[in-house]
Amino acid sequence: ALPPPCDSQIYCTGPILHQVQKARLFDDDKEFVDMKLRESPDVVLSAFQNLSSEFGTIPPAKLQEFLDMYFEKPGTEFEEWIPTDWHDNPKFLGGIADLQLRKWAEKIHQLWKSLGRKIRSDVKDQPELYSQIYTPHPVIVPGGRFRELYYWDSYWVINGLLLSEMTQTAHGMIQNFLYLINRYGFIPNGGRIYYERRSQPPFLTLMVESYYQATKDKEFLRAALAPLEREYQFWMQNRSVAVSANGTEYKLNRYYVEVDLPRPESYTDDLELAEGLSDEEKQQLWMDLKAGAESGWDFTSRWYIDSDGHNNNSTLGATRTSAIVPTDLNALLCLCEKTLASFHSILGDGDSAARYEEAAARRLQAIEAVLWDAERGAWFDFNLETNSSNVQFYPSNLAPVWAQCYSRSEMAEKAVQYLKKSGALRFPNGVPTSLRNSGQQWDYPNAWPPLQHMLIEGLSKLPSEEAQELAFDLAQRWIKTNWLAYTKYDAMFEKYDVEGDGKPGGGGEYEVQLGFGWTNGVALQLLDHYGANLTSGTGRVFASLLPPLVISAARMLH
Numbered sequence: 001a002l003p004p005p006c007d008s009q010i011y012c013t014g015p016i017l018h019q020v021q022k023a024r025l026f027d028d029d030k031e032f033v034d035m036k037l038r039e040s041p042d043v044v045l046s047a048f049q050n051l052s053s054e055f056g057t058i059p060p061a062k063l064q065e066f067l068d069m070y071f072e073k074p075g076t077e078f079e080e081w082i083p084t085d086w087h088d089n090p091k092f093l094g095g096i097a098d099l100q101l102r103k104w105a106e107k108i109h110q111l112w113k114s115l116g117r118k119i120r121s122d123v124k125d126q127p128e129l130y131s132q133i134y135t136p137h138p139v140i141v142p143g144g145r146f147r148e149l150y151y152w153d154s155y156w157v158i159n160g161l162l163l164s165e166m167t168q169t170a171h172g173m174i175q176n177f178l179y180l181i182n183r184y185g186f187i188p189n190g191g192r193i194y195y196e197r198r199s200q201p202p203f204l205t206l207m208v209e210s211y212y213q214a215t216k217d218k219e220f221l222r223a224a225l226a227p228l229e230r231e232y233q234f235w236m237q238n239r240s241v242a243v244s245a246n247g248t249e250y251k252l253n254r255y256y257v258e259v260d261l262p263r264p265e266s267y268t269d270d271l272e273l274a275e276g277l278s279d280e281e282k283q284q285l286w287m288d289l290k291a292g293a294e295s296g297w298d299f300t301s302r303w304y305i306d307s308d309g310h311n312n313n314s315t316l317g318a319t320r321t322s323a324i325v326p327t328d329l330n331a332l333l334c335l336c337e338k339t340l341a342s343f344h345s346i347l348g349d350g351d352s353a354a355r356y357e358e359a360a361a362r363r364l365q366a367i368e369a370v371l372w373d374a375e376r377g378a379w380f381d382f383n384l385e386t387n388s389s390n391v392q393f394y395p396s397n398l399a400p401v402w403a404q405c406y407s408r409s410e411m412a413e414k415a416v417q418y419l420k421k422s423g424a425l426r427f428p429n430g431v432p433t434s435l436r437n438s439g440q441q442w443d444y445p446n447a448w449p450p451l452q453h454m455l456i457e458g459l460s461k462l463p464s465e466e467a468q469e470l471a472f473d474l475a476q477r478w479i480k481t482n483w484l485a486y487t488k489y490d491a492m493f494e495k496y497d498v499e500g501d502g503k504p505g506g507g508g509e510y511e512v513q514l515g516f517g518w519t520n521g522v523a524l525q526l527l528d529h530y531g532a533n534l535t536s537g538t539g540r541v542f543a544s545l546l547p548p549l550v551i552s553a554a555r556m557l558h
């Protein structure tokens with residue numbers, strides 16, 4: 001028997017969850033599991049028991065009455081909080097030449113104020129009344145239905161906060177993650193108990209690296225290192241898999257969640273998807289859906305495996321995330337290993353640094369033996385059921401370029417040629433998540449901020465002019481898409497549609513959300529990096545930022 005998503009008989013298992021979600025009292029299943037209890041779980045469970053004895057299946061109107069009596073609307077777990085380190089005019093704004101883009105960057109910088117959340121101390125004192133996990137410091141949330149912290153989103157949020165000179169808020173967010181590692185041994189998907197038995201792509205080491213680069217605070221690094229290593233051990237002990245290639249056995253990582261039952265926050269979706277399956281098949285599907293959520297790509301045809309072992313014609317029910325070795329997770333862990341080595345060097349522990357360098361070298365060998373395809377010039381996910389690669393296009397096929405986790409420079413240059421030939425660059429509004437329109441949100445035509453950023457950053461680190469120009473070109477496309485959508489809707493979105501000019505993304509199991517943490521972080525990073533050259537297309541720029549030749553040409557014209 002596998003454990004449920006959490007032990008709460010209100011939020012993760014039991015008849016209240018089942019009946020409330022099945023009655024579809026809310027448009028979004030997440031609404032119910034985010035509500036606060038007005039009485040202790042025992043009182044609420046026994047009141048529900050009485051109601052069930054009377055009605056059996058409780059009619060929706062009675063269920064609603066029950067909810068009104070025993071639950072509060074989501075949101076009462078937070079108190080008013082505006083980041084205390086927010087201030088006008090951080091330096092990076094001065095490097096943005098285009099007048100419209102600079103004004104827009106100011107607006108994005110303002111958005112941190114509306115996305116800040118502080119958890120009430122009552123959540124710490126009476127945790128049984130909440131699904132919210134208590135963390136001691138305020139956070140920046142993604143926005144919309146995502147009212148709580150999210151693990152991998154926070155990497156791009158923190159990078160944005162550091163540009164906004166909000167070092168204290170960034171510090172607090174990292175402290176929260178260290179606190180979560182001390183409590184759970186790893187970092188949950190997000191700040192709710194129904195997320196507590198799965199994680200998300202492990203970006204904390206890189207968050208610490210960003211913070212360290214901004215502050216050079218060695219004491220902070222020293223304190224962070226033990227929890228970071230504990231998290232790394234969690235991934236190596238619970239998320240690794242042996243893979244054989246060319247007669248050698250390698251160790252690589254995958255997303256893997258040994259937890260039963262539907263996801264509480266998407267309960268009816270998971271229940272319906274499993275209809276008609278045997279108990280064993282249901283359990284496998286629910287594990288794989290949770291592993292999909294752990295990957296951050298929930299959901300995508302990338303995780304489908306057909307009955308013939310391939311991924312051509314299937315639908316969401318064919319999600320087999322745990323049977324796939326993902327390129328991006330392994331590239332990320334390779335970068336984490338190199339970064340942990342550098343932390344040990346900075347702190348003067350050469351032996352530990354060497355241990356992590358060796359781990360990175362072992363992973364590099366494994367990545368090249370199992371995931372690298374010299375003929376196609378890219379890295380591909382490996383299917384453990386068929387021992388074959390999935391050669392479809394995903395931006396993650398270039399993740400080792402971003403992580404600088406390859407042994408020969410020509411591999412990265414080959415990957416640039418692969419990208420150019422892939423067909424993924426023909427969209428003027430960003431690079432799609434795949435070339436397949438499955439209706440899932442991590443597929444065509446959606447383009448996601450973290451994937452754009454990793455692709456652009458990877459290309460920008462390459463020495464060739466071609467790669468650097470491509471990086472700038474993709475940054476320009478992405479900024480234009482975000483900016484156009486902002487001018488139309490006065491909002492930043494979690495994802496965009498590569499088919500429309502300034503069109504929010506769609507598909508998947510919930511409506512596109514506004515806010516939005518990682519979108520803002522990525523936009524600020526690109527505006528910072530390429531601010532002297534990016535344009536809104538309106539032609540109005542700050543003259544002082546133009547190169548001198550352009551200024552004198554402009555003067556001659558007047």
Ligand SMILES: OC[C@H]1O[C@H](O[C@H]2O[C@H](CO)[C@@H](O)[C@H](O)[C@H]2O)[C@H](O)[C@@H](O)[C@@H]1O
Nearest residue numbers: 142146150153189265266293296297298
């Ligand atoms: O409720 C459905 C799923 O929602 C989350 O996933 C999506 O939003 C996250 C926050 O921006 C993001 O980190 C993730 O990549 C998105 O796919 C949540 O993380 C899932 O666990 C949840 O089932």
